[in-house]
Amino acid sequence: MHEFSIVQSLLTLIEDYARENNAKSVTKVVVSIGVLSGVEPHLLEMAFNTFKEGTVAEKAELIMEIEKLKIKCMDCGKESEKEELNMLCPGCGSLNTQIISGQDMFLKSLELEVD
Incomplete structure (x- = not known):
């Protein structure tokens, strides 16, 4: 289970960002x-x-x-x-397509509580 x-x-990124912004x-x-x-979203949530x-x-x-998925x-x-x-x-039925988005995972935003 990756x-x-x-x-x-993700938690390392969160900790680093919180520290850089003096968040408690x-x-x-x-x-x-x-x-x-x-x-797998449900596994990610469980792990988080x-x-x-x-x-x-x-x-x-x-x-x-x-x-x-966007192509x-x-x-x-x-x-x-x-x-x-x-x-x-x-549109045309071709398989000659390229992925534009839908294959990545990234941290989009954080809400921080600061002192």
């Missing part, structure tokens, strides 16, 4: 998770709730924004947001 190592890295705690953590990122104890994010709420067709130029997880262009 979500544990992802959360450990973090109240909200917002992450963006692409549907092709390989991250387990590992946040004893950290500056101990009382933080985790908000996960799921990012849909661009290299044949017709159409950009599409896909409901299904395939690379087929809905």
Whole structure:
């Protein structure tokens, strides 16, 4: 379950950012998770709730924004947001497409409580 190592890295980022901004705690953590990122949201939430104890994010709420797959067709130029997880262009049917978004996970924002 790679979500544990992802959360450990996420908590390191959170701790560093909180320290740099003299925050006494973090109240909200917002992450963006692409549907092709390989991250399972329910496992990420479970890992976050387990590992946040004893950290500056101990009382933080985790908000996960799921990012849909967005592709661009290299044949017709159409950009599409896909409901299904395939690379087929809905405009012309080509498979000559490129992923624009939906394959990454990143820390989007934090709410900090400062002294």
